[in-house]
Amino acid sequence: MRDPGLPSLDQLRVFIAVIDHGGFAHAARALHRTQSVISYTIANLEEQLNVELLDRSKRKPVLTEAGKALLADARAVSLKVDGMRARAKALSAGLEAEVSVVVDVMFSTCKLVRILHAFQKEFPTVAMRLRTEALGAVTELVLERECHIGISGWMPGTPDTIERQSCGFVTMVPVASPEHPLAQIEGKIPSAVLREHTQLVLTDRSTLTKGQDFGVLALRDWRLGDLSSKHALLRSGIGWGNMPVEFVQWDLDAGRLVQLHISEGSAFSFPLYVIRRGDEEPGPATRWLMQQFLELEQSGQPLPNHDMRPVPVPGDASLSHMYHRLRDGAEPDQPAPVPAKAKAQSKARAGARARPGPPPPRADAPAGLSAPAPISLRRR
Numbered sequence: 001m002r003d004p005g006l007p008s009l010d011q012l013r014v015f016i017a018v019i020d021h022g023g024f025a026h027a028a029r030a031l032h033r034t035q036s037v038i039s040y041t042i043a044n045l046e047e048q049l050n051v052e053l054l055d056r057s058k059r060k061p062v063l064t065e066a067g068k069a070l071l072a073d074a075r076a077v078s079l080k081v082d083g084m085r086a087r088a089k090a091l092s093a094g095l096e097a098e099v100s101v102v103v104d105v106m107f108s109t110c111k112l113v114r115i116l117h118a119f120q121k122e123f124p125t126v127a128m129r130l131r132t133e134a135l136g137a138v139t140e141l142v143l144e145r146e147c148h149i150g151i152s153g154w155m156p157g158t159p160d161t162i163e164r165q166s167c168g169f170v171t172m173v174p175v176a177s178p179e180h181p182l183a184q185i186e187g188k189i190p191s192a193v194l195r196e197h198t199q200l201v202l203t204d205r206s207t208l209t210k211g212q213d214f215g216v217l218a219l220r221d222w223r224l225g226d227l228s229s230k231h232a233l234l235r236s237g238i239g240w241g242n243m244p245v246e247f248v249q250w251d252l253d254a255g256r257l258v259q260l261h262i263s264e265g266s267a268f269s270f271p272l273y274v275i276r277r278g279d280e281e282p283g284p285a286t287r288w289l290m291q292q293f294l295e296l297e298q299s300g301q302p303l304p305n306h307d308m309r310p311v312p313v314p315g316d317a318s319l320s321h322m323y324h325r326l327r328d329g330a331e332p333d334q335p336a337p338v339p340a341k342a343k344a345q346s347k348a349r350a351g352a353r354a355r356p357g358p359p360p361p362r363a364d365a366p367a368g369l370s371a372p373a374p375i376s377l378r379r380r
Contacts, residue, residue, distance in 0.1 A: 005048035009081055012074040014041040015053065019071060023060050087125045096283040100129040102138050102147040105202070105227045106170045106244050106270055115292045123285045134202045134227075142275055148286050150275045151293060164273035167293045171245045173267045174260040175252070177237035182260055189262045198222060200230050200241035244270075 017027040018038065028035040046053050053067035063071060091097060099119075103112060119128065131147065138152040139162060151167065158164070176182050182189060182197055203223040222239060224230045227247070234241055234248075235256055245267070251257040259266060274293045276282060282290065 002050060004050050007045050007048045009077070011041055011045040011048070012077055014038055015045055015074055016071070016078060018042060018054070018061065019063065083125070090123075090125045094284060095123070096126055096148075096285050098127040098129060099123075099149075099283075099285050099289060100131075100147040101289065102131040102133055102141045102150045104138050104151050104153055104272065105132050105134045106153060106172075107151050107272060108170070108244075108246055110246075111296060115289070118292065119285075119289055122288060126285045139275060142277060145277065145280075148276065148282060149290055152273055152275050154271050154273065158275075161277055161279060162275050163278040164275045165290075165294055167272050167274045168296045169272055170270040171267055172242045172270050173245050173248070174240060174242050174262055175234060175248055175257045176240035176260055177235055178255060178258050179237045180240060182240055183258045187261070189260055191263050194240075194260075194262055198239035200224060200233055200239040202227065202230060242268075 014027065014031065017031055018024060021027045021030050024035050024038045024042075028038045031038070042054065049070065051066040051070070052064050053070065054061040055064050087097065116128065116130070119126075129147075131141065133141065135153065136155055138150040139155055139158060141147040142150040142152075143159060143162060152164070180197075182194070185193070197220075199221045201221045201223055203225055222233070224233070227243075230241060231243065231247065233239065234243065235251065240260060245252075248257050252259060274290050276286075276290070
């Protein structure tokens with residue numbers, strides 16, 4: 001038996017049309033060809049592949065077993081070619097083949113999901129490469145051209161090559177487990193007391209801010225590589241630390257974490273910026289994506305109907321820190337059971353926790369330092 005030949009793309013598309021339109025005559029009308037041309041094309045395809053694709057013994061052609069298997073391959077080839085043509089058309093118009101973005105871990109996951117959904121609809125042929133980093137690592141990836149744009153916090157000593165535009169801020173609050181010794185202190189916690197307890201801090205994996213700390217007050221600290229690990233350790237009572245209020249609000253409401261009221265300030269604003277290299281011109285998809293982040297600052301309002309509450313884990317309400325329900329209009333889950341002791345402590349501190357959050361960054365504040373409470377920049 002001879003080996004199968006090489007079918008043409010036109011033959012495969014005629015084969016698909018015959019099946020999709022229900023026969024040779026209907027396919028001929030859809031493709032604006034004569035029925036005899038359609039029949040001849042299918043016969044040549046069968047000759048090329050050395051198999052019978054259609055059973056013509058009935059009034060309407062029916063797929064044979066071989067035809068069923070090869071129809072899926074024909075569709076896959078056709079779709080791949082269509083995708084290639086669409087990408088080539090976009091590239092010829094100046095559209096990027098891929099956009100790479102690095103986002104600070106402090107940025108709202110819900111807002112990021114909303115923006116990326118819109119990006120996928122607007123640019124279906126553009127691939128997305130997304131990375132999440134902390135502190136100077138965001139700037140470093142943009143500086144080294146590994147990412148086109150970044151969403152970064154304020155960094156001292158940012159190279160002149162980097163251009164930045166404000167895209168809002170994240171409210172940070174110091175928190176600890178209700179079982180932690182700091183949670184037992186009524187009123188404001190003095191700095192001297194705070195320094196004696198282990199602080200959980202995100203580590204900076206870049207060299208841009210080597211030797212500098214941001215928001216570090218304690219004499220002893222644990223360095224962690226990601227925000228989820230920090231969240232889990234905070235809930236377990238290992239230490240205290242600053243967290244985005246959006247990330248921990250559900251834990252604060254349920255009593256799994258408590259907000260600490262410290263003398264340096266019980267909350268501060270962490271400004272965020274869209275950054276890129278000023279010596280490179282972004283493409284159309286990159287510019288569109290940058291504008292979506294910048295509009296968050298212009299609107300001044302958070303995106304509604306998103307929930308970042310952690311999923312309760314049966315039998316262990318203290319270690320769950322996964323995101324869920326990133327969709328609109330979801331009904332809230334019932335909070336995990338709160339221990340009686342935690343309830344009592346939470347109730348005793350309810351008045352303090354009920355105070356309003358910090359105002360937005362002041363217009364007259366220096367660029368990048370728009371925090372209502374000071375941030376420690378202690379050298380290590």
